[in-house]
Amino acid sequence: MIRFGIDNWFRNSLLLLTLSATLVGCSEPQIKPSAEALQHQLVQLNGMLRRTEAEHIPPLPFDEPYLKQRHELYQALGAVAATPELSYLVIAERFPERYLPWPIYSDISVVLQTQTPQVRQQWFAFVHARLQQAQESRIYLTRQELDYIQTALQTFPASQAKQQLVEYLAGYKPRSRSGLDQIPNGSEWYQSKLNYFSQQTHAPLVWMQMIAARLPAYANESHRETETLDFDKAWLQEFITKRCEPVRGLDWQFDYVNLVETVALCQVNLNDMQKQLWLTIMMLDVGIHYQGWNEQLATQFITEHLDLTADQVSRVLQQVARYPGAVFVLWPVL
Structure with missing residues (x-):
């Protein structure tokens, strides 16, 4: 009887010690990565x-x-x-x-x-x-x-x-246009980009109306500054980081530069030619990715608003196709 009692005591004591250690371990704060x-x-x-x-x-x-x-x-x-x-x-x-x-x-x-x-x-x-x-x-x-x-x-x-x-x-047949509108759920994807980069929530058609209201103020400007930009990089990113201290971000597409925060913390002063350029590209962006503009219509729109060479027009179209919605990061400074 005595041995049986000792065995029970030993087992119960061991159980309590184990439980106590577990509770102590659980109570210790978990170190989260920074x-x-x-x-x-x-x-x-x-x-x-x-x-x-x-x-x-x-x-x-x-x-x-x-x-x-x-x-x-x-x-x-x-x-x-x-x-x-x-x-x-x-x-x-x-x-x-x-x-x-x-x-x-x-x-x-x-x-x-x-x-x-x-x-x-x-x-x-x-x-x-x-x-x-x-x-x-x-x-x-x-x-x-x-x-x-x-x-x-x-x-x-x-x-x-x-x-x-x-x-x-x-034997692959690509889609006929470069806009996100030709991808399933592409319009919703594009809307999420507009919302993030502009930090405003407007439907694409509302954006077109807002841009169209501003463009006439710069209708007589002539623009060839695009010659100085590297089209093999993110054109918009280069334009911004030449003027602002880059804020570190999470998106590899922009070399881990947070464009939204970078513009928000920087005094970006644009001249009339630059405003005309970026407003034109914003309209082009919505036209391509939401309205379904083909290359011919997009080219016509560019040449009506910007004085660019044929090569520059082609490269502008490439940049808009690669970075949907990103140009709207400049809306607050236009």
Whole structure:
């Protein structure tokens, strides 16, 4: 009887000690990563989209492990530093960006040159599969995007996966216009961009009315300042960062510069020619991405409002196609 009592006492004491240790452990505050640490992880994750000093081989952008890890980083950032930019990026997760995995404005082509043949094979096979999935959902590349990928593929050594992708793209039919309106849910995606970059909530048609009311004031201006800008970069980003101290952000598309905060914290003074330029591009932006303007109509609109060469007109159209809605970040200073 005595031994039985001792055994019970021992077991009960051990249980209490274990429970106490567990409760103590639970009561200790969990150390959350800082916003800076999470931003660093995001930059590393996007290492193939935007080159960085990678600590390891960057994951393939837009595959399932990448999407899962990016979502988790967004959620973790939201817990320590929720911002309008982060909310915008979270909203973008709902839209079909994942089905267009080789963006023109990315560094993928350059980064792939430094990777092993196995990584390149994996990437070509992934792009092939993703574009096929996109077609099933009626999501298609633009002619500009298709030409870019086909040209990039020519710079890589021959391989089975590359050849299969080349043959697939040879018979690919891109969408007829470059606007987001031709993508499922594209109008909603475009609206989210307008809301974020302008920090105002207006329907696209209201924006067109507001822009049209301002444009006549600068109708007699002649503009050739575009000659000084680098069209291979984000044109708008270059224009802003030449005038303002960049604020660090989360979006790889703009080299991790938060354009909204940068403009908000900077005194951007535009002359009449610059105002005419950006108002014209805003109207063009809405026309292409919401109204469904084709290249002919867009070109006609540009030449009626800006004195540009044919090459400059082409490059303006490329920039508007690549960065929908972003130009509205300048609305507060117009």
